[in-house]
Amino acid sequence: MxxxxxxxxxxxxxxxxxxxxxxxxxxxxxxxxxxxxxxxxxxxxxxxxxxxxxxxxxxxxIAACLAMSERGAGLLEGDRLRIMTVCNTGGLAAVERGTALGVIQTLHERGRLAEVLALEPRPLLQGARLTTWELARMGAPHRLVADSAGPYLPAKGEVYASRPRALRR
CATH class of the missing domain: 1.20.120.420 (translation initiation factor eif-2b, domain 1)
Structure with a gap:
């Protein structure tokens, strides 16, 4: 859309x-x-x-978001990834696909997404309203998580996305 x-x-x-x-x-x-x-x-x-x-x-x-989505999904290793998103970065923030949420959409289309943990309720509950709305429209499995859980979940290993290959030494 x-x-x-x-x-x-x-x-x-x-x-x-x-x-x-x-x-x-x-x-x-x-x-x-x-x-x-x-x-x-x-x-x-x-x-x-x-x-x-x-x-x-x-x-x-439109072209940049599509290229970013493809490149970003290619950098993440593994299947059945649990990804946390901290801000609304989908088509509502761009034109169609979006930036970081575009990467998530590509992972979902490729069958590599287990779940998205969506954060960020400020200032108008964008995470709660907009990100979850976009994820539901694309059919991606997701949960809304309180912002205060944001740092806790990765620290406990609840977010499963390997470091991108390009960032490894």
């Missing part, structure tokens, strides 16, 4: 403040409307903000 796009002289975007209850596309026709949408976090995420401001940025973002 493309979460932000240009339609003629307007920008159409998913109003993220209404998720997960409703998926509504917002049509923005003026700079003032775009600024208001950004201020109320209807659109958020650095890639998405750039796309909202320029047509070619959209196409570059």
């Amino acid at each position: 493309r979460t932000i796009d240009w339609a003629g002289d307007a920008v159409e975007l998913v109003d993220q403040t209404l998720l997960p209850d409703r998926c509504v596309r917002l049509r923005v026709e003026t700079v003032a409307e775009l600024v208001a949408a950004i201020r109320r976090l209807a659109v958020r995420g650095a890639p998405a903000l750039g796309v909202a401001a320029a047509l070619r940025v959209r196409d570059d973002d």
